Amino acid sequence: MKYSQATDYALHAMLYLVDEAPDKPVSVQLLAEKLGVSQTYLSKMLTKLVKAGLIHSISGANGGYRLKRSQEDISFLDVIQAIEGTASLFECSFNHRNECLIQQVVVEAELQMEQFLKSKKIADLAKQVKG
């Protein structure tokens, strides 16, 4: 049970954008080169980040990707959930709704983790890397 590698790429891409893209949009070509992954593959993840409202895309020449929200607001949780989705770690086929105590325990546990990941911002990391 692991995060997909796509999450790895997305986190690094965001880290790059936060760190190095103050004004000009960054193309997927450049990002893919930096991360050592193919353009078309990386573009799928960036598109997910766009749909999650984390970054903004600009078509056409000189286009690319740019942060959308204020940097300080983008958390690890935002990026991870954009890629991995928000489904629970535990989902049983017998859906004994509202009465599944196992599900309740796992969901609450996940909430603990999510709360922490929400408090950690990508920008904090970029600062640390620089300093």
Next chain:
Amino acid sequence: MKYSQATDYALHAMLYLVDEAPDKPVSVQLLAEKLGVSQTYLSKMLTKLVKAGLIHSISGANGGYRLKRSQEDISFLDVIQAIEGTASLFECSFNHRNECLIQQVVVEAELQMEQFLKSKKIADLAKQVKG
């Protein structure tokens, strides 16, 4: 990204053992029937639980599985880690050891979840189901 179905089976099996197996060992045959899964498949999970030290196995006629530790000590975390292992959710191929800030964040986040799962005991759930 989800827990494997094996974890689902293992949790239900443990729940059964905690709830209904005070003295006599329970055979994999009975457990498999209760859970609606094949014996050989379920036995793999039970073997993992044995190796994790949660239950005890007895070969031969009238054998089966029995809880090992005191019931109250067996947590969700114990069962989940017995099946899923203890690897981190995030593991990057470039192993920039000790300096990977992303890894540090995720590991600490996991710790939050694990702490919660450790505090929740299987026995608590069995009680709730009964009452």
Next chain:
DNA sequence: CGAATACAGACTTTATTCATCTATAATAAC
């Protein structure tokens, strides 16, 4: 217009999960 860029869908390959089958080892009952 033509080049550069993002986006979308079909497709392939690879890895993991899920599950079964078969064989072996241990032990209780007879």
Next chain:
DNA sequence: GTTATTATAGATGAATAAAGTCTGTATTCG
């Protein structure tokens, strides 16, 4: 000691998901 009953281990196959590629389309700048 033989037999029935149980757990354990390993090989194998099927189903599903993840990882990655290819091709084509839409948008925008110059």
